[in-house]
Amino acid sequence: MLWADHLARDRRRSVHTVRAYRAAAERLTAFLIGHWGEAIDRAALARVTATDLRAYLAQRRESGLGNASAARELSAVRGFLAWANEAAEQPRMRGPRVKTGVPRPISPAEAVALAEEVADDAAEPWIGARDWAVLMLLYGAGLRIGEALTLRGDILPLGEAIRVTGKRAKTRVVPLLPQVRTAIEAYVAQTPWPIARDEPLFRGAKGGALSPVMIRRGVQAARARLGLGDRTTPHALRHSFATHLLGRGADLRALQELLGHASLSSTQVYTQVDAAHLMDVYRNAHPRA
Incomplete structure (x- = not known):
């Protein structure tokens, strides 16, 4: 699939990401064939609306897809649609609300x-x-x-x-x-x-x-x-590495480099982890807690 080649060659995405995004594109295409009753080409993909995407995600949810997975699926198919027809306006649709999980390190x-x-x-x-x-x-x-x-x-x-x-x-x-x-x-x-x-x-x-x-x-x-x-x-071992370093005074920017995070916001989650750990220590050890 040309979409997969584009992701690997031009976007330099990992093998796992390419595989997942290609599978999402294939699922969307198969859904649209049944949904519209016609063959799907690039011109057809330009006609996809937010209503079509909601119907697609509804079908995916019937198979047990959770919010986080649905959000990733929506991101993947949006990227596919944008690549398939750059001139077309992309359907506007709010993604599922995903609760940000705080990693739970071990000692x-x-x-x-x-x-x-x-x-x-x-x-x-x-x-x-x-x-x-x-x-x-x-x-x-x-x-x-x-x-x-x-x-x-x-x-x-x-x-x-x-x-x-x-x-x-x-x-x-x-x-x-x-x-x-x-x-x-x-x-x-x-x-x-x-x-x-x-x-x-x-x-x-x-x-x-x-x-x-x-x-x-x-x-x-x-x-x-x-x-x-x-x-x-x-x-979780990687989470623990980050949390323990932060707890011992590691600089957040240095930790970002060590972890290979592209954005500092990805690293900042560990400040929440450390705060949660400190609260656990406080509750378990403080005589007035």
Whole structure:
């Protein structure tokens, strides 16, 4: 689809974003074929109205789509319509109201315990070392899971920092704590697969690129054994990294760079997290609370 090519080549969107936006465009097109009873081309897409979009979202909601997902779907199809016919005026429609969620970090002890539990439950020692290294990158360096799993062998040998490619192909330099560096080196020493400079650093059991699904499954099983909540996901480790740094006096702008946020507003959510944490401490510890 030309739309997907445009997103990947011209907009430099990630593989995951391209896949999701392409799927949304295909769903909209299929809906319009049934809705209007005719073939859909670019000229037809220029006739889409807010009423058509409301009907489309209503159909999507019948399949259980929530507000946040509906808002993303609307954003995707609006982008598709704008690309399909730049000269046409876009239908005006207010998106679903989405309540901004405040990330829920876990404590340093819980983060380490979670990583240890995942590693200890691994089928083989080298897989345990791999999982420990991945989770330490999330908690100790603030990487997204996708960023950790797209690291390649060219980061070796490790120095005091690594270059990470984040969303929209934006690169940033991330410092490595000694513990994180040690975890990666321990994995590299144990993996049975040779690591070439242009190949993935983290491998699956059969030697292919490690899937994030495997890490998520490991975390899901470990959090149940540890009695941690459902929000304790791999991404929660990144939240915890940010919150703990902020709580220890990290500058918000510096934290923005470390996390790879394009906008400071994305980073400012952690000030709410830290305030919430302080209130929890106050309520639990203050004798007059």
